[in-house]
Amino acid sequence: MIIYLVNAPNDPTMSKIANEQCFPALNMLVLGTWLKKRIPEFEVICSDGGIVGEEEILSDIKRLKPWFVGISVLAPTYAPALRIASEAKKIGAYTTFGNDQASQLSYKILQYRKEVDFVLGAEYGEYPLEKLIRKLAYDDCNFSDIPSLTWRNANGDITGFNYDTDKHKLGILNHELLGDRDRDNALDIFPATNRLLYSEGIWSTALNNYKKSFGHLHHGALPSGITTMNRVRGCSRANEKIKCKHCDMLLDISFSSPHRFWEEVKLANQQIHAELFYEVCDSLTSFASYMRKLVNFRPYDLGFDPYFFIYGQALDIVRNEELVSTLKKLNVFKMNIGLESGSNHTLKMMKGKRDSVDVNYAALRKLKKTGIYVYGSFVLGTEFETESTLRETIEWIKKIIQEGLISDIEIQPILPTPQNYYGKRMISDGLKFSENDWPFNVDEISREYIEKYCPVDYDTIIDAAKEVRHEASHYKLNFGSAVSGQEKYMK
Numbered sequence: 118m119i120i121y122l123v124n125a126p127n128d129p130t131m132s133k134i135a136n137e138q139c140f141p142a143l144n145m146l147v148l149g150t151w152l153k154k155r156i157p158e159f160e161v162i163c164s165d166g167g168i169v170g171e172e173e174i175l176s177d178i179k180r181l182k183p184w185f186v187g188i189s190v191l192a193p194t195y196a197p198a199l200r201i202a203s204e205a206k207k208i209g210a211y212t213t214f215g216n217d218q219a220s221q222l223s224y225k226i227l228q229y230r231k232e233v234d235f236v237l238g239a240e241y242g243e244y245p246l247e248k249l250i251r252k253l254a255y256d257d258c259n260f261s262d263i264p265s266l267t268w269r270n271a272n273g274d275i276t277g278f279n280y281d282t283d284k285h286k287l288g289i290l291n292h293e294l295l296g297d298r299d300r301d302n303a304l305d306i307f308p309a310t311n312r313l314l315y316s317e318g319i320w321s322t323a324l325n326n327y328k329k330s331f332g333h334l335h336h337g338a339l340p341s342g343i344t345t346m347n348r349v350r351g352c353s354r355a356n357e358k359i360k361c362k363h364c365d366m367l368l369d370i371s372f373s374s375p376h377r378f379w380e381e382v383k384l385a386n387q388q389i390h391a392e393l394f395y396e397v398c399d400s401l402t403s404f405a406s407y408m409r410k411l412v413n414f415r416p417y418d419l420g421f422d423p424y425f426f427i428y429g430q431a432l433d434i435v436r437n438e439e440l441v442s443t444l445k446k447l448n449v450f451k452m453n454i455g456l457e458s459g460s461n462h463t464l465k466m467m468k469g470k471r472d473s474v475d476v477n478y479a480a481l482r483k484l485k486k487t488g489i490y491v492y493g494s495f496v497l498g499t500e501f502e503t504e505s506t507l508r509e510t511i512e513w514i515k516k517i518i519q520e521g522l523i524s525d526i527e528i529q530p531i532l533p534t535p536q537n538y539y540g541k542r543m544i545s546d547g548l549k550f551s552e553n554d555w556p557f558n559v560d561e562i563s564r565e566y567i568e569k570y571c572p573v574d575y576d577t578i579i580d581a582a583k584e585v586r587h588e589a590s591h592y593k594l595n596f597g598s599a600v601s602g603q604e605k606y607m608k
Contacts, residue, residue, distance in 0.1 A: 119160045120250065121183035121210075122149050123174055125194035125201060126166030139327040140395045141165045141319050143310065143345040144189050144216070144242075150311040151243035156250060163314040168322050171197050178204045185211045185250060190219040192534070193599065195555050202232040211235070211253055215242055217366060218555065221280045221536050223267035225554035228275060238265040238278045240287040240367050243307060244294060264293065280536070289350075289371040304348060304373040309381045312344060312388045320344075320389050327393075330595055334451070334490055334524060340424075342390035345397055346381055348373040353403035353430070354469075361455065361468050362538035363496055363531060368399055372407055375414035382423050383416070393450065395426040402429035402452075405440050412446045424448040426492075431456065431480035432472055441487050451490040451524070454480070458495065459513025460506035467499060474513060481522040493517075494527035495585070498563070498578040499539065500570040507573055507581050514585050518592050526589045529601040530563045530578045531571075539566055560601065 124142035145163040152161050162181065166174045178186065178201070186205040190198040195218070202212040213235040214226060220238035227233060239245045248263045260268050260277065265287060267277040278286075289295065289303045298305065312320075320342065327343050351370030354360050360368070373381075385391040401408065429452045434440055444452075456477050458464040464472050484491055495514065497507065517523050533540035535550065543550070543566060550562055564575045571578070582598060589596040 118184035118254070119162060119181055120149075120152060120185045120187070121178065121181060121205075122161065122163045122187045122189075123201065124165045124167055124189045125191075125198035126171050126174070127193045128196045138168055139323055139330060140343060140345045141168055141315055141323050142189065143347055143397070145187075146310050146312055146314050147307065147347070148187065148243055148246055149314040150308055152247060152250070153311065153314070154308060155247050159250070159254075161314065165315065165319055166194075166197065166201070168319045171200065174201055175204050178208065178210070182208045183210050185213070185253065187213045187215065187246065189216045190214045191216055192218050192532070192555065192559055199230060199232060202230070206232045213237055213246075213249065215239070215246075218534065220265070220278075221365070221534070222554050223278060223280065224275050227267060227269055229553040234268070236267040236278075238267065238280055238283075238287065240369055241289060241292055241307075244292070284367065287367055288369045300371050302374040302377075303371040304350070305377045309377065309384045310346070312385055312391075333593075340391075340393040342386070343393045343395070344385050344389060344391040345395045346385070347397050348378040348381055349396065349398035349401055349404060349407065351398070351403070352400040353433075354400070359469060361457075362499070363457075363467065365534045365536035365540070366399065372404070375410045378411060379414065379416050379419070383419055386419075386421055386423070392421060392423055393426065394423055397428065399428055400430050400433075401427040402433035402437075402440060402444075405433070405437055405443060408440075408443050408447055412443060422448065424450040426451045426453070428453045430454065431477045434480035434483055435476050441483050441489075444489060445487055449489055451492060452484060453492040453494070456493040456495055458497075458506070459510035462503075463499065463501045463506045463510070466501040467496070478517070478522075481517060485522050490524040491522065492525040492527070493523045496529065496531050497581055498530040498567040498571050498573065498575070500542075502578075503572050504577070507577070511581050511584055515588050518588055518594065523594070525595040526585065527597050527599055528582045528585050529598040530560075530567060530575065530582065532559055532563050532601070533566045539570075542570070563601070 122145040124145050142165045149161045149163040164174060188198045188201055205212050211234050212232060214233050215237040219236050223236035223238055226236055237245050245264045245266060248258060249266060252258050260266060265278045270276050294306050295303060324343055328339055332339055349372050352368045355368035355370060382394060425448060427449055431454055457467050459474055461474050464474060481491055531539055533543050567575045567578060586596050
């Protein structure tokens with residue numbers, strides 16, 4: 118029997134992100150690696166709709182007729198994910214959704230979407246997915262024994278994991294297979310990822326996309342291969358009291374041992390010639406001591422010189438004098454930083470009192486001096502935004518573009534979600550996200566929030582984003598506007 122695991126592609130109506138179609142999704146490979154080791158009697162096929170496109174995924178399902186289809190779902194990929202699930206149900210497959218937004222809306226998804234059989238809400242989904250497959254194939258447990266599973270019972274009633282009441286169960290310290298491990302090596306539960314579960318075509322297409330978009334940043338040889346990895350998880354702002362207001366992620370902190378981290382790097386190079394690694398830890402700079410361990414335990418026999426693209430925080434760069442040196446020793450090539458705003462008033466309300474435009478600017482200057490590129494993201498139109506703060510932000514972004522302090526820009530209006538500050542405010546005021554499970558047009562939710570709470574109207578926010586995108590284009594920077602419709606930027 119075939120298990121088909123797929124990362125759903127973005128809805129074609131959505132704006133691209135700055136590094137779109139350059140880094141194949143890791144989640145399907147991680148799940149597939151686990152299943153191949155634990156239940157080898159099944160054939161596991163993995164694909165990434167973000168690279169190959171929706172049409173090829175639907176064709177695969179018609180041709181392969183898989184027994185089980187697992188689909189990774191986020192807000193911009195929800196409509197394509199439903200179409201994939203519908204095609205899978207036509208051939209009688211079990212269908213399962215997973216990932217952040219699916220987890221948060223599991224009851225509503227099962228209420229309104231008969232093409233979806235199950236939702237897995239796990240932050241660490243390998244073992245729950247294995248148990249679900251064993252249950253369906255061998256009936257060797259009850260559905261209630263499967264962690265973070267939401268399902269319909271024999272009467273059609275929806276039961277199981279509810280994110281609002283059960284999210285505290287998702288942390289790594291609750292993992293059934295943790296044993297005597299702690300956070301420092303908890304991710305060693307999971308084996309090094311088998312990247313050969315993706316076709317050679319996926320890797321070569323992504324590499325070509327990367328070279329077209331980012332080749333100009335490499336002043337020597339271009340990378341022979343690129344990949345995502347995730348051997349560190351979490352963020353120093355995980356506590357709800359200090360979490361960034363637009364964030365809706367769990368941010369549970371966990372680590373692989375340095376040995377397993379470098380094992381993953383070495384295997385990826387052997388399998389797909391990877392040299393550039395996108396470590397997608399929510400904020401790797403939050404964990405300076407761990408980064409020093411990685412430097413100290415780097416193997417002498419790697420046989421190549423890997424370099425890294427990471428997420429980090431400006432505050433960490435400025436407050437920790439030694440951090441930039443550690444980044445350089447680790448061979449960090451580029452950093453993704455949530456800069457968010459060019460106005461102190463807006464920035465502090467969005468992130469915290471210790472954040473400031475001066476801190477962001479100082480971090481950008483330190484990183485440029487060290488030779489590390491910056492991918493910066495900005496969010497416009499919160500309740501704290503005014504016409505004055507919006508203009509401050511636009512002019513500040515232009516300044517850092519003109520000074521060469523940033524290489525890529527992501528800018529979009531605020532998107533409330535059920536689990537971030539802005540979405541929770543809407544819900545508390547009696548507003549609905551949609552009549553069912555998720556709005557296909559996320560711009561409608563963004564517009565509704567801005568028009569109700571922000572002193573600046575929605576169209577002015579969009580014009581500001583367009584102004585920044587134009588400036589980025591003029592200086593030949595990569596830019597995007599994630600979780601935001603594309604059409605309005607084309608007018």
